[in-house]
Amino acid sequence: MTGRLGRYRLEEVIGVGSFATVHRAVDDRLDDVVVVKVLAENHSLNPEVRERFIAEGRALRRVSSSHVVTIHDIGESERQQPYLVLEHADRGTLAARVAELRNRGWTPGTADVLATARSLAAAVEAVHRARLVHRDLSPGNILLRSTSPQPEPTLVSAVVRPDERMLVADLGMCKDLALNSGLTVAGGTQGFRPPEQHGPGVVDTRADLWAMSALLLWMCEGGDLAPALLTALRRSTADDPEDRHPDVASWLTDVEAALTPPPPPASERPAPAPDGRRWRRGAVLGASLALVLAVVGGLVGGTWIAGGGVPDRSGSATVAVEGPSEITVGEQATFTALVEGVDSWVWTMPSGSLVLDEPDVSTTARSPGTARVVLRARAPDGTDLESVHHLTVTE
Template sequence: MIGTVIRGRYRLDAVVGTGAFATVYRAHDERLEADVALKVLAENHSLSTDVRERFINEARRLRQVASPHVVGIHDLGETDRYQPFIVMDLADRGDLARRVADHRANSRQVVPEDLLAVASTLAGALAAMHAHRVVHRDLTPRNLLLASTPSVSPTPDRTSRGIVGSDERLLVGDLGLSKDLALASGITAAVGTPGFSPPEQRIGAGIDERTDVYAASALLVWLVTGQVPADDGTWPSAAFGGWPQGIVSTLSRGLSRAPGDRHATAAEWEAEVRAALAPAELSPTLPAPALPGPVAGTEHPSSSPGQRRRARRGLVVVVALIAVLAGGAGGRLLATDDDDGSGSRTEEIGSGRVRAEASEGDLTVSVEGPETLTVGEPSSFTADVGDAESWVWVGPDGRISPDAPSLDVTPGSEGQLAITLVASDGTGRTVRAVLRVRAGDR
């Protein structure tokens, strides 16, 4: 089909990918004078109503979850031979699988910035999909695509680049196996890629957003170790010996067999990843791909404690202590061991204010603010981060604010809101405090 012009507009220039159901071509849009990717359903599958509908639904969902972190769609049509096709952004730099293979072949390191670049794309894409109740179900290195950013000058020295270059975008693609939870029956087909699919997906049980959190965690494990988790959720965490214990704990949580033990949202997952990778002195090296078989991720040497403390932390601590004293020493305990797994203790401290506190060893952090919020009006929440080296807020809307002494929240509707603070000390230890408050009208 190379050289063919489809619908008088799209000239097929080269094959860039093939699969069991479709072929992806590099094409030129002669009307807009732009290079695009054109995905055509195979002729034999075009006769299958189910496969045909699934292909068209991929286009609809790509359009529905429009996001800078998801491959964009430009057109949907049908060839003269009745084969559906989708016109999408062209990933002219290949996929993550090929990029990492090249990285390893040149003995280059995987560093925290690489994990953060991938985690940020995953979290942004999943937030957009999950907001529309769409679960991807097949996050793999081959479904993370790299596209050049024409407005940015390319980095001349390719060997100095990270996994994602400064002139590139990483995009989530291939929603062919995605599922609309609004239309779900409670069960699902046992689909997905081994190593990246959680237990509930492999057996065809009910799935939700936490299915993608598992796959995102597996992707980061693969990025560092070159291996994927085993079917029982264990993974070669010994390869993380040069990384902080916090990232091991975060990925272990994301790979929990029980969905209820994982992060509830992609934003919460990303916040923990960022907090765990915060220590500036970390410089891990890329492990060799040939590692021992998967083992359970438990205890590993942690990095040396951070030597710097942010000056503003003292002010945050003082403000929090003043608020505690103003409310009285003895507050009424409202809750303990939240069902989100944070283990936060929430108590009233007087004057209509509440505080949630959580500890991990000798690291203790807390969040304080009003017990009741008014819809449409901003309210401020402050943090006591103790000896934490870094911290990240996660607002009720999923907005992430790193290292801020306070967080302003303006509720848009009535209901319960969760304000989350994820903090990490210099040893990689991570703790999460969750304060739940209620929003209502005047």
């Protein structure tokens, strides 16, 4: 197919699959480069395949993350072929990047593993937060997109460069846990498919943890990395889902801990930084260990608390939370991570979900009460930092 689909001018084909063709395209109205994914004409006549294709667009719409491909539009051609208009990832796939690096003699290092693991965790947690299981996390479905370079990157990775952002794509096989118990048919990419997806069976979010570990093991082939990393990844490649990590947060915590060097002796630790220094407000330094929004008194999503966020410090590392101390029911509250000397953190919302790799989080209060916002990170010397911020919600 060439020519146009609505306001989209189709250019070269950049991907061909069993069910769809992917075009680079131009949105004439917004003068922007996009991707148009078109269902093959013969499959457009199959109601089941057609609905699954459209469901991919709906699933992408439900997921909110800078590390998951954004859907801009959905439409149908004059020949009744549905199509999706997606964010353009101009740097190709993870599969192609790793192949290119290996051809140049590259072997993976700690920064490569951390950059990939944090981006994957941010994306997959967002998918799980939407009550979805991806079911097809593989190197060909992980994309790279150019972005504004970080002025002072904390990780210099050859896999995910400082001027790039990693994106998870292709939710065509995702399972909606809100609609069923997880019973599903076989699916996934060979080598990255957990045992429960080899045939009909029950699948939950731990299937994606298996695939995430398989991805890192694949990328780490030939690398001289810490044995503790292999132990952490092998946990979530267990055949029995009950033996795997329970969630993305615990998976990422184990991966990061395996790659963190032991703290230096106390005599070698840097002296505390002087007061009055300038903090880096909301800088996106990567995904992290945990910013926990713990709801007390049986309160549910959006109900927050009262007080100030006391900074926590170890050596040159400091963390704190900035946000309102009191709001009313129906009002939105935004919280900002104030960090210095740490390179990762994560927000856990009142529902228990995580928001990784974001400098700010927002929620709307739905009932009066109190709660607390806890920001946690790990200092370079291995110390766990915690800052508690209190907020009250009134009528």
